[in-house]
Amino acid sequence: MPKLLTEAQLEAYRRDGYVTPFRAVSAAEAERWRQEMARTTTAFDLAYPKPPGQRQSSSRVKPYLLFRWAAEMVRHPAVLDAVEDVIGPDILVYHTTLWWKEAGTDGFVPWHQDGTYFGLAPHEHVTAWVALTPSTEDSGCVTMLPGSHKHGQLPHTDRSDPGIMLSRGQTVKAEIDASQCVPIPLQPGEFSLHDTMVLHASSPNRSKMDRIGLGISYIPARCYHTGPTRLSATLVRGENRFDHFDLEPAPQADFDAAAVVAHRDSVGRFFRASQLMPEMSLVH
Ligand SMILES: O=C(O)CCC(=O)C(=O)O
Numbered sequence: 245m246p247k248l249l250t251e252a253q254l255e256a257y258r259r260d261g262y263v264t265p266f267r268a269v270s271a272a273e274a275e276r277w278r279q280e281m282a283r284t285t286t287a288f289d290l291a292y293p294k295p296p297g298q299r300q301s302s303s304r305v306k307p308y309l310l311f312r313w314a315a316e317m318v319r320h321p322a323v324l325d326a327v328e329d330v331i332g333p334d335i336l337v338y339h340t341t342l343w344w345k346e347a348g349t350d351g352f353v354p355w356h357q358d359g360t361y362f363g364l365a366p367h368e369h370v371t372a373w374v375a376l377t378p379s380t381e382d383s384g385c386v387t388m389l390p391g392s393h394k395h396g397q398l399p400h401t402d403r404s405d406p407g408i409m410l411s412r413g414q415t416v417k418a419e420i421d422a423s424q425c426v427p428i429p430l431q432p433g434e435f436s437l438h439d440t441m442v443l444h445a446s447s448p449n450r451s452k453m454d455r456i457g458l459g460i461s462y463i464p465a466r467c468y469h470t471g472p473t474r475l476s477a478t479l480v481r482g483e484n485r486f487d488h489f490d491l492e493p494a495p496q497a498d499f500d501a502a503a504v505v506a507h508r509d510s511v512g513r514f515f516r517a518s519q520l521m522p523e524m525s526l527v528h
Contacts, residue, residue, distance in 0.1 A: 247328055248266065248326045249326060259390075260390040260391055260442075261392060261393030261442030262428065262436060262437060262438040262439065262442055265435065265436060266436070267435075268435050269322075269433040271431065271433050275376075281313055284313065285303040285307070285311070288301075299409070302507070304344065305339075305341060305514075307340060308337060310499045310503050311495060312495055317460070318337045320374075323372050323374065323435060324480060327462045331462065331464040334464055334465035334482035336464075337480055338362065339362065340461060342459075343373075343409070343446075343457045343458070344456045346449065346454050347383075347451060347453050349448065351407055352384065352409065352445075352447055353444075353446040354413070354416075354445055355415060355416045355418070355443050356415060356445070357400070357440065357441050359397060361414055363469050363470050363471050363517060365468060368464055368466075368467055369463045370437055370439060371440070371459050371462070372435050372436070372460045373430070373457050373460075374433075374434075374435040374460065375456075376432055376458065377432055378432060378453065379430045379431075379455050379457055380455075382449075382450055383451040383455035384450070385427050385429045385430065386428055386436070386444055386445075386446050387445055388425065388428055388443070388444050389424060389425055389426075390426055393441035393443075394441075398417070399416070400415060401415055401417050402415075407448070416443060425445075462480075465482065465485055465486050468486070468488040473520055474489075475513050475514060476489055477489035478491065479491055
């Protein structure tokens with residue numbers, strides 16, 4: 245018996261590779277998260293400036309290890325109920341990205357499959373994308389290619405275009421038929437779910453408002469990393485029966501010393517894995 249999704253929504257997820265929209269919290273609660281997000285990431289970025297050559301500030305990667313608002317978001321019961329319907333009751337957070345597209349900027353996300361650079365097996369990872377501001381076609385909402393997850397892992401290449409918001413500039417090597425693409429707008433407090441193999445992208449934000457969302461990558465505890473690096477993840481529901489990952493602590497205060505150490509350790513391992521593991525590098 246599903247906890248949040250209807251049978252029709254589960255069927256849509258399996259058929260299309262995504263399903264949307266669901267509500268996690270009210271617009272007012274999302275606005276509280278957004279304000280906390282702006283306050284804490286601005287303070288963190290001042291204290292720990294982005295190293296030269298890194299595309300995004302470190303606060304945008306795995307922010308649930310640094311900030312209480314993000315730790316709360318990845319554990320939100322409605323989001324976890326939806327995720328449980330798709331991957332079962334033992335749930336880990338493997339990765340998370342804060343997707344902050346400032347108003348009127350050129351940042352964009354090229355067509356890609358998340359599974360390309362996560363190095364996970366089996367390919368059961370699901371992303372919940374939770375909106376903190378309106379995410380519309382004008383502001384560059386996520387766009388899906390329905391059914392593309394059924395083609396399995398496709399070859400990608402890394403592109404150096406500075407507008408690309410993905411860490412390596414990952415882009416699928418395939419022609420995308422624009423007439424088949426479906427934008428998935430979301431209102432603050434709503435979320436979508438997408439499969440690790442579905443092709444998706446997003447355009448620059450041409451609106452007058454920032455477009456902000458948290459992309460939370462959940463995996464069932466049975467998933468493992470296929471490279472040699474021992475990675476860490478956060479248990480958010482159920483049990484860690486398989487011990488494939490070291491478990492991460494939740495931040496007790498916004499980027500306190502222990503949180504900064506845990507974040508640095510986790511992101512460092514992920515970075516090393518991406519250098520060592522063929523699937524996460526340029527073999528495609
Ligand atoms: O937020 C975006 O524009 C891209 C999101 C994305 O690629 C993802 O959540 O996997």
